[in-house]
Amino acid sequence: MSGNDSKKLKVEVPPKTIGTHSGTFHCDEVLACYMLSQHPDFQDHKILRTRNQDLLDQCDIVVDVGGVFDSNKKRFDHHQSTFNETFSSLRPELDKTEDIKLSSAGLIYVYYGETIIQEILKKLNYSTLTATELSIIFVKIYKGFIREIDGIDNGVPQFESEPRYSISTHLSNRVKNFNPDWTDTKTPEEIDELFNQAKAYVGEEFLDKIKYYGSKWLPARKIVEEAVDNRFKLHLSGEIIELQRFCPWQEHLRQIEKEIGGIEIKFVICDGGSNDFRVQCVPVKEGSFVCRKFLNKKWFGIRNEELEKVSGIDGTVFCHATGFIGGNKTREGALKMAEKSLTDED
Known part of the structure; x- marks a missing residue:
């Protein structure tokens, strides 16, 4: 049932129904409906697209329409002038910095996202997350995916100020393009089918995010966490860490430092394979080549035997010309490079 049903006041909505508005659809309610379809409480529900309030009142849950936000009644509209909820206002225990108003996607995610993530990972046969791991991924997916949709909607x-160019390939715009254009004369049922196509499309992108964060991003964080936990076993300063396996580490290190407080790692050591151990300086911010502490200035741009002679460290292979990374044939040699550079006067 969809579209022009304003006169069908006596129609009864079947149980297990998700209500949302008819007509032109947007990324936020499309994603909200997809997420609900992955939740065990709503996975068997049908979607009813209508603006008939009598019909919406009969739905088990309503998103992006109806003029009411009441999580206890499962009503999740965000268009009313009194609505000002953000991720941080509803989940301050997880993050206090988010100030972008939620859309229907953000609302459904805030209230049901943790269960949805666990369900999807379970279907993919991934390991069950601990409560801490789930909270970390939950916040990360909001910041890296849902927040954009909230902001745009x-x-x-x-x-x-106004940007110099526009981006037309973001997910919200791609969903918009599923709608019929002004030359089309599609029936409400045909528009509903386009909505379902958009929902499947958005769902694939949402699944990809969860797969990435669950199978790649979170395991990398665990490696960095272990390295930070063992920092004093590696060196008394606690300012050098060793990764047991190469992984993207900069983002994780900054977040872990923030969570622990009072630490600032200067060097990261990792086995690059084939007798190639790297010592990398920690940048002052992610992606920068300005580092908290560089390798010894006397080594900049020197390689092999000459570097061994200047540094007094066996097995040295290179030091980058700007001093942000160096290499050694052995783990012990890489650690010595970090140690000597730590005490080098700037």
Whole structure:
């Protein structure tokens, strides 16, 4: 049932129904409906697209329409002038910095996202997350995926001034393109089918995010956590860590440092394979080549035997010309490079 049903006041909505608005659809309610379809409480529900309030009142849960936000009644509209909820206002125990108003996607994610993530990972036969791991991924997916949709749907500008160019390939715009254009004369049922196609499309992107964070991003964090936990066993300063396996580490290290407080790692050692151990300097911010502490200035741009002679460390292979990374044939040699550089005067 869809579209022009304003006069069908006596129609009864079957049980297990998700209500959302008819007509032009947007990324936020499309994603909200997809997420609900992955939740055990709603996975068997049908979607009813209508603006008939009598019909919406009969639905088990309603998103993006109806003028009511009441999580106890499972009503999740965000268009009313009194609505100002954000991720941080509803989940301050997880993050206190998010100030972008939630869309229907953000609302459904805030209330049901943790269960949805666990269900999806279970279907993919991934390991069950601990409560701490689930909270970490839950926040990360909001910041890395859902927040963008909230911001676009609510018209929150990315910049204080107008950008010099627009981006038309983001997910919200791709969903918009599933709608019929002004030359089409599609029936409400045909538009509902386009909505379902958009829901499947958005779902694939949402699944990809969960797969990535569950199978690649989180395991990398565990490696960095272990290295930080063992930092004093590696060196008394606690300012050098060793990764047991190469992984993307910069983002994780900064977050872990923030969570622990009072630490600042200077060097990261990792086995690059084939007698190639790297010592990398920690940048002052992610992606920067300005580091908290560089390798010894006397080594910049020197390689092999000459570097061994200047440094007094056997097995040295190279030091980058800007001193942000170096290499040694052995783990012990890489550690000595970090140790000597730690005490080098700037």
